[in-house]
Amino acid sequence: MTAAIAVTGLTKRFGNRTVVDAIDLTVAEGRIMGFLGPNGSGKTTTIRMLCGLLHIDGGTGECLGLDIRTRAAEIKRQAGYMTQRFSLYEDMTVGENLDFAARVHGVKDRARRVDASLERMGLTHRRDQLAGELSGGWKQRLALAACILHRPRLLLLDEPTAGVDPQARREFWERIHGFAAEGMTVLVSTHYMDEAERCHAIAYIAYGHLLTVGTVAEVVAGAGLSAASVAGVDPELVAKLKSLPSVATATAMGARVHLAGPDAGALGRDLDGLHVDWHAEDPNLEDVFIHLMAAHPEGGR
Amino acid sequence: MSFSLARLAAMMIKEFVQMRRDRMTFGMMVGIPLLQLLLFGYAINSDPKHLPTAILDADHGPVGRSVVAAMQASRYFDVTSMPGDEARADEILARGEAQFVVTIPVDFSRRVLRGERPQMVVEADATDPAATANALGVLEHIALHAADRDLAGPHAGLRQGAAPFDLVVHRRYNPEGExxxxxxxxxxxxxxxxxxxxxxxxxxxxxxxxxxxxxxxxxxxxxxxxxxxxxxxxxxxxxxxxxxxxxxxxxxxxxxxxxxxxxxxxxxxxxxxxxxxxxxxxxxxxxxxxxxxxxxxxxxxxxxxxxxxxxxxxxxxxxxxxxxxxxxxxxxxxxxxxxxxxxxxxxxxxxxxxxxxxxxxxxxxxxxxxxxxxxx
Structure with a gap:
């Protein structure tokens, strides 16, 4: 299988701040790669470097077999980039925005392709509405429609579902899987754990460093965490649990507290010592991410 | 709600903070008045002097020279060229190289001394009437007395009354001075x-x-x-x-x-x-x-x-x-x-x-x- 994205040592500095520090990332063709990490971790910067929107300060790599340093113009022709903030023209209608994108990309048989795209996204009846008047979910659909009009081979989506309702998110992900089935490679950044689980593979980035990469199962297993569930909601109890040396993360979940830590034996002994009602359970992705962030030398906690 | 000084202060502090953040706007608030002061104070002058003037002197006599000298002395006219013929003088005016062309005809001095009141033609580029108005006003005054020294002895009588020559002003390109x-x-x-x-x-x-x-x-x-x-x-x-x-x-x-x-x-x-x-x-x-x-x-x-x-x-x-x-x-x-x-x-x-x-x-x-x- 060939790689749609293959970069090594990708680095970006703003002034003397290193925002992305020597990231190695490979995404196989036709795969959906979830890109996760806290705010300000360097996700957007990485995506922008991949599609030629930012100069690269270090590292090398290719997108679609094209050098990202020298052939950005060709990459732009074959990639679709959906920005985190809505960046189409709010004072133009849905139809006008798509027509503009189609013209710039030199799409053949433009009118028909725009129609087909409107149809596919369920935007046909909103064709003459100003983009600025659309609600969040519809804006997201329009933005997606605009960046797939030219049938890109690579789709870069920067937090496409932020602020969108569950129903719309579900539909959105069905489309993403549809694109992947057609052979499109997708790199999608998100904060939602359920979305991460819908990806073929995930990459987790914090403080500009790539901390882990693999399938969800691999990432969870690789972290070597054990988890437990404790009955109780008392804030005092939660504080006490958090202070246990064997506990890395403690999250109140309704009537129970979910705990995770690197050492299963120590965790069991500590909980038995507290005489609480507890049972073991599987660690989840969130446990892994919080643990990775805390364990990182730059992690402040 | 009654008027609150604390809320007013909060609002004002916020405005000042934002004003300070936008360096460019802050700079312009200082820069524009400064620019206006400099331009209006130093650069602008609605009484232009030292206007470039071409002299077409076919006479080469003393009276013409006196008039030209008086024009220069008034500081409104600077002689910048001495075209040899009328065609060249016309070109100078058309290209805007000079604001005025003064034509002193053949035998001008002799005819002035004879009391024949010859014509002296001043052509002005009047596309901008404001640029020429004051200079032309001064010219009328110059014409009255410029030749006084040349009109000594037997010619002294010519000093009385009107100018000893006929000053003809042509306002070219905009004759009505619109x-x-x-x-x-x-x-x-x-x-x-x-x-x-x-x-x-x-x-x-x-x-x-x-x-x-x-x-x-x-x-x-x-x-x-x-x-x-x-x-x-x-x-x-x-x-x-x-x-x-x-x-x-x-x-x-x-x-x-x-x-x-x-x-x-x-x-x-x-x-x-x-x-x-x-x-x-x-x-x-x-x-x-x-x-x-x-x-x-x-x-x-x-x-x-x-x-x-x-x-x-x-x-x-x-x-x-x-x-x-x-x-x-x-x-x-x-x-x-x-x-x-x-x-x-x-x-x-x-x-x-x-x-x-x-x-x-x-x-x-x-x-x-x-x-x-x-x-x-």
Whole structure:
């Protein structure tokens, strides 16, 4: 299988701040790669470097077999980039925005392709509405429609579902899987754990460093965490649990507290010592991410 | 709710904090009054002196020399050339190299001494009546007494009463001294400067401010495509403005249109391009639309004051004239007034067109150089 994205040592500095520090990332063709990490971790910067929107300060790599340093113009022709903030023209209608994108990309048989795209996204009846008047979910659909009009081979989506309702998110992900089935490679950044689980593979980035990469199962297993569930909601109890040396993360979940830590034996002994009602359970992705962030030398906690 | 000083203070503190954040706006709040003070205080002079004057002296006699000396002494006239014949003198006036041409006919001195009251013809370039009015007023006074020393002894009687020669003033190109004939064609350049600079600057800055620049940069567009695509629609708008102003100038103000309108519209494209290049350059500096408008104004102010639009160009001190020469509006005003009022052919305006082309090339190069294909 060939790689749609293959970069090594990708680095970006703003002034003397290193925002992305020597990231190695490979995404196989036709795969959906979830890109996760806290705010300000360097996700957007990485995506922008991949599609030629930012100069690269270090590292090398290719997108679609094209050098990202020298052939950005060709990459732009074959990639679709959906920005985190809505960046189409709010004072133009849905139809006008798509027509503009189609013209710039030199799409053949433009009118028909725009129609087909409107149809596919369920935007046909909103064709003459100003983009600025659309609600969040519809804006997201329009933005997606605009960046797939030219049938890109690579789709870069920067937090496409932020602020969108569950129903719309579900539909959105069905489309993403549809694109992947057609052979499109997708790199999608998100904060939602359920979305991460819908990806073929995930990459987790914090403080500009790539901390882990693999399938969800691999990432969870690789972290070597054990988890437990404790009955109780008392804030005092939660504080006490958090202070246990064997506990890395403690999250109140309704009537129970979910705990995770690197050492299963120590965790069991500590909980038995507290005489609480507890049972073991599987660690989840969130446990892994919080643990990775805390364990990182730059992690402040 | 009653009025709360604490809430008022909160609001005011917030405004000051934001004001301080926007360095450019803060700078403009200081810079614009300073610029206005300097320009109005030092550069502008509605009583222009030292106007370039050509003397066509066919007499070479003492009386003519006395008159010329008196003119120089008045400080309103600076003799800058001595053309050999009438054709050359005409050319000097047409090209705007001199504001006045004074013709002293053959035998002038002898005929003055004989008491024959010969004619002395002064032709003025009256396209801008304000530039010549005071000088011509002074000239009447000079004529009365300039020859007094030559009229000694037996000729002393000629000193009495009217001037010993007949001063004939021709106000060329604008015989009635209509201010509108000067202002209305000039307005064409002023309106174009204002709209073209601010419009292009806003058009680009808007993309950045609204975040649409990110999508635009991710598309396969070259900088030249973006720049031309932004600029060309405004050239069309500029031409609509020109046609409108020319129509109004003709219908409402009866401004004479002696020269070639085809030539004028060809040259206008250079002027529009010059302003668009400035607007595009500003847009690569301005962080938001407010700053874009402020920068546009910062360019517009010296353009309108130092170009000769509002105040006579020749009345300004040397340094202000140097700045004026660097502005495209100065050259465009000369061209428009030249073509419409004087009927200037290509040869007479080529130098001014060249200056505008140079300006456009420099501003365009800066714009292209500063335009970034990336977000950093």
């Amino acid at each position: 201010t509108a004939f000067n202002i209305v064609p000039g307005l064409m350049g002023v309106v174009l400067t204002m709209t073209m600079v601010i419009m292009t600057c806003l058009a680009v800055t808007r993309e950045r401010e609204r975040g649409t620049m990110e999508s635009l940069l991710a598309m396969p567009l070259t900088p030249m495509e973006v720049m031309l695509g932004k600029i060309l629609p405004y050239i069309a708008v500029g031409y609509v403005q020109v046609a409108f102003i020319l129509g109004v100038a003709k219908l409402l103000f009866a401004v004479p249109m002696v020269g070639s309108l085809v030539l004028l519209s060809l040259v206008t494209i250079v002027f529009i391009a010059a302003n668009l290049a400035v607007g595009f350059t500003f847009s690569t500096i301005a962080g938001n639309q407010l700053q874009a408008v402020q920068m546009g104004f910062f360019f517009f102010l010296p353009s309108i004051l130092l170009s000769g639009f509002m105040f006579p160009f020749r009345g300004m001190p040397e340094w202000a004239q140097v700045i004026g020469e660097a502005l495209p509006l100065t050259h465009f005003l000369r061209i428009v007034r030249g073509i419409l009022l004087k009927g200037s052919p290509w040869g007479d305006i080529a130098l001014d067109v060249g200056a505008m082309v140079l300006f456009t090339a420099v501003a365009g190069a800066i714009a292209i150089k500063r335009y970034r294909m990336t977000l950093d």
